[in-house]
Amino acid sequence: MTDSTSAPDAVLRVAIVGTGAIAHAHQQVLDADPGAAVVAVADPNPEVRDVFADRYGIAGRYGSLDELLAAEAVDVVHLCTPPGLHRDQAITALRAGAHVVCEKPPVLSLADLDAVLDVARAAGREYAVVFQQRTGTAVGHVQRLLADGALGRPLVGVCHTLWYRRQEDYYAVPWRGRWATEGGGPLLGLGIHQLDLLAFLLGDWAEVDARAFRLDRDLETEDTSTAVVRFANGAVVSVLTTALAPRQTSYVRVDTTLGTVEVEHLYGHDARAWRLTPAPAVTGGPAEPAPDSWTLPVDDEPSGHTPLLRAVYDAFRTGAPLPPVASDPARSLELVTAIYASAALGRPVTKADLAPGSELRGGFLHGIEDLRPVVAGTDA
Ligand SMILES: NC(=O)c1ccc[n+]([C@@H]2O[C@H](COP(=O)([O-])OP(=O)(O)OC[C@H]3O[C@@H](n4cnc5c(N)ncnc54)[C@H](O)[C@@H]3O)[C@@H](O)[C@H]2O)c1
Missing domain, CATH: 3.30.360.10 (Dihydrodipicolinate Reductase; domain 2)
Known part of the structure; x- marks a missing residue:
């Protein structure tokens, strides 16, 4: 695991997990950020995964988050997976030392959210949820x-x-x-x-x-x-x-x-x-x-993913707390x-x-x- 997350000039190494519909919005914002590079994706559907990785020129391709984390050092993991997977995948990524950017809904219950936030605090990492209607x-x-x-x-x-x-x-x-x-x-x-x-x-x-x-x-x-x-x-x-x-x-x-x-x-x-x-x-x-x-x-x-992810990545780079557009998922x-x-x-x-x-x-x-x-x- 690299720890470039609070070095303002470092290029953050990013993984996208789940390469379905909304993953494209994340990828397109990250493509426009010179301080971030999507180095790997994970999706159990090889067809969807390869079409996505070919389109954006991403080398690392894995069938699961666990395989990805075993092979790649990443600073940030984006969860663009079905909601029922968010809790366990967030906990896995946070424990591996990555910040997590998770699509809404954060998890399926408030108790699950408490569990994820506890792990984030213990790991010293952030759990940012995409509620882009707050932005703009x-x-x-x-x-x-x-x-x-x-x-x-x-x-x-x-x-x-x-x-x-x-x-x-x-x-x-x-x-x-x-x-x-x-x-x-x-x-x-x-x-x-x-x-x-x-x-x-x-x-x-x-x-x-x-x-x-x-x-x-x-x-x-x-x-x-x-x-x-x-x-x-x-x-x-x-x-x-x-x-x-x-x-x-x-x-x-x-x-x-x-x-x-x-x-x-x-x-x-x-x-x-x-x-x-x-x-x-x-x-x-x-x-x-x-x-x-x-x-x-x-x-x-x-409003949109662009201002939200920009504010979140600024916080990752400077070590500042998450901005109001991405905090308080509860x-x-x-x-x-x-x-x-x-x-x-x-x-x-x-x-x-x-x-x-x-x-x-x-x-x-x-x-x-x-x-x-x-x-x-x-x-x-
Ligand atoms: N913010 C928004 O405006 C917005 C819009 C659409 C969807 N979403 C959210 O994004 C999330 C994904 O929605 P979507 O519409 O992109 O769904 P989707 O079904 O198009 O994509 C989900 C992808 O996750 C993959 N996947 C399934 N299990 C996996 C696993 N164990 N590991 C890795 N990948 C796995 C699937 O193969 C699929 O490619 C949901 O939480 C949804 O609510 C947010």
Whole structure:
């Protein structure tokens, strides 16, 4: 193992594990970084692995992470594998002395996340999770306005993930839509992105009241869920997540004492997708002009893997802690866990329900069906 990770000029040796769809996004960002070189990939599917390695000119090709680590010295391991593998692969890579960059969802339960973070701390390595909706110039600006109080006090909000995923292709992939391998349905697999953005803007949650439904897809998990989330700052947000919406959209909105901030997009946003509307001076009257501080920066960079991985690699090179765009992976996983737990238990779930050592923290996502089945779409 080399330890070039906190030498600012060193070229970091990188491995990508899982060379399916999202691995290309990682590779393309790393290709543009002169301070990083992807030296090896691992994937048990030789066809997918070789097409990927040939395309990007990668010499090291292995059938598993263990084989890769036995043969190569790497500083960073990217996990682009199905979610059910993230826990064990992260622990293996961290114990081998590498930093880990893991695709969302981080792992399948909060207890698993605790285990991974314990290993990272003991190894002195970082575990960065890809929640790229937090990134981009506009979201950073809005987050600061909310944190500083420049946007007033958050009161209510909306968080919609209205996406469309077909049975025939998306859910034909064997690991999807099953508790053991995906850990959940569209809430964990898709909705976690907007929930993560929402929680990045509003901070800690306090209580969740939720329902889960299987309306149309042939899944083990839900295909649709609803929730009311109360945040610690008092804001109340309505959350709807579905894989059944033909006109797809992602929408996050927060109404405060001073105005409305909202973003509508699909898989990523830039300043044009954000809108800040000041409250009218008198009810029904014209809106006040927006304060100058609300103006979004002109040097706009969209959200995505590029700003996220750049910030993470800067931290690796300098030895700094992970930046806010890549830290606190528990925030949105807690919300997802609380939504599933509330739907299954048929009661609101609070932060205290997910305290360290609690049953809900430990792998509950696998067991929702044993408690209260996801509600079917019809009474037939
Ligand atoms: N951030 C995003 O916007 C985004 C988008 C899509 C997917 N993802 C996440 O990325 C992860 C992968 O999703 P995907 O769509 O690329 O899936 P995929 O099925 O296209 O690719 C997964 C790859 O992992 C390989 N694999 C399976 N077992 C392995 C093992 N033991 N070791 C190494 N490789 C193994 C498979 O052969 C496959 O090539 C998931 O966690 C998913 O949620 C994130």
